Amino acid sequence: MNSQLIQLNDLGFSYDQGKTETIKGVSLDIPEKQVTAFIGPSGCGKSTLLRCLNRMNDLIDTAKITRGSIKILGQDIHASDVDAIELRKHVGMVFQKYNPFPKSIYENVAYGLRIQGIKNKDVLDEAVERSLKGSALWDEVKDRLKTSALGLSGGQQQRLCIARTIAVQPKVILMDEPCSALDPIATAKVEELITELREQYTIVIVTHSMQQASRVSDRTAFFYLGELIEYDKTNTIFQNPSQKHTEDYISGRFG
């Protein structure tokens, strides 16, 4: 199998039936079990591109892929025999604003399994424990699994959202600015978690923090106005970018 888990080929995307393109022909390959960061000034289409990867944009009526293709595990995800719902079980997502359901911690983590029809309590218990351990939350919440998730701190809620995502055992985890609503300590914990998750999952993370990208990611893609300007190893991007544009952005001269 190809070690390039996700392959974008000249992808174009529009929010308004193709009148204007928000993503303008992006080609990049994302390798397996690595962390890939998307950086760029806000409004350049990072979130949009990320949401293309699990077909979240299907929920918007007027959204449309204008050209190109996305292949995940070698399969074109827009092929007519692909079910977006099945795709999302393999490509999970963590959102910018942590959004646990107003249910118990346990029910939040079990959600993805319950909708797959799993009712067996032992299976659920086991999965909840594994996922919470996997997201380094178990020790903090193991005594209050039945209490509301909304009683947790912001950082804990975001890690709960990550636990909820890994409970369905996806191949890929997409994270859209997962730390932008968190304080520095909570951010450090989530970053630590990302580094651990990297062993098992392929992670694509959008971030507006250059330091975060350099800390957690293996590869970094820099976008500007819907176009991919540069994509390389994170070290290369930050120390020796080939594009003037990238260098300007990274050194904080614009954006």
Place this chain on the structure above:
Amino acid sequence: MDNPFQKQLGWKQKKESIYLWVFRLCTYTIIAAALFIFSDIFIKGVPTFFKSEAPYVNTEFFTESPQILSVWHDQNGQEYSMSQKNYEQWVVAHPEKEIVDLHNLTASGGGILGPLVGTALLVFICMVIALFIGVSAAIYLSEYCGKGKLMSTIRLSILNLAGVPSIVFALFGLGVFCWLAPVITDVPKDSAAFFCRWFWTNSYLSFQGWGTSLLAGSCTLAIMVLPVIITACEESLRAVPKGFREASFALGATQWQTIRKSVLPFAVPGILTASVLGITRVAGETAPIMLTATMTEKSNLPWEQVEGPWSFLTQSVQALPFHIYTLAKFPESEHVKPMQYGSIAAFLILVMSFALLSVILRNRLRNKLKW
């Protein structure tokens, strides 16, 4: 030293207090009206619920249906007033008395049990129908359909429907539910618009209507509150944060699973508020039920003399608003007054307790489902 913040007593200050008083008086007008209505009705109506001798509760008022009230004098000029049934017994029991000056007053004797249960049934069945259709439609409008031109037309017509006077709904209900709705029967009526064999059985599917009936009345009321219910439910569905839906979809849930588990439960408090609105509107409507469901005189209660659910649903019922309407046409007299005010007070209490129930339920849920 001069006070730099010295109070000024000019025209500007006077204007301020005039504005304040205009607003204040307008508010007090509403409060005064409400106070007047409630105190007048309760002061004159609540005494009907009780009586001076044991068991102190006016059981007749709550356990009997409206009857003709007979009022008469005996030869000594003593006045009596009793429901017609009791009058007949009284005549037999007192052969020595002479009856002078006998009047019969419609619906002023007996009690309000018939209208009370009639209204409760109408409201209940109506809300079951309206909530089922209303919530489904609201789910479709807020979750499934897009934002196209067709949809804005549909929304506009729902809003327009909310403004249609109730007498128009009444006529619609009369035409459709009472005269045209389909029934399965062995003997179709001549008045049926159309009938044909019901598959291979000996029965017919006949479009002859449900007659003046509980079901026709409930359906008419349901159609009438649907716009209110749909609009309110749609709003409460939209108020559920988008993040819940996105998170659910991102975990591989289908549209219906998402609605079922992550949208609908959190919209329930709003839906209950909508039903309070609906109930208070429906319970008080007179025109629609007058044409489609009610009878002034009806000796048996809804559960008496019925064979099975269909005959239960297609019987006519009494209803409180219509009962009150009947009574209101009489000139106020000491004989009718207890019944008039008692009925109105009981009606207010019934509607208020329906509303209270939904409010309590909603608050309970809200505390449980806060986000």
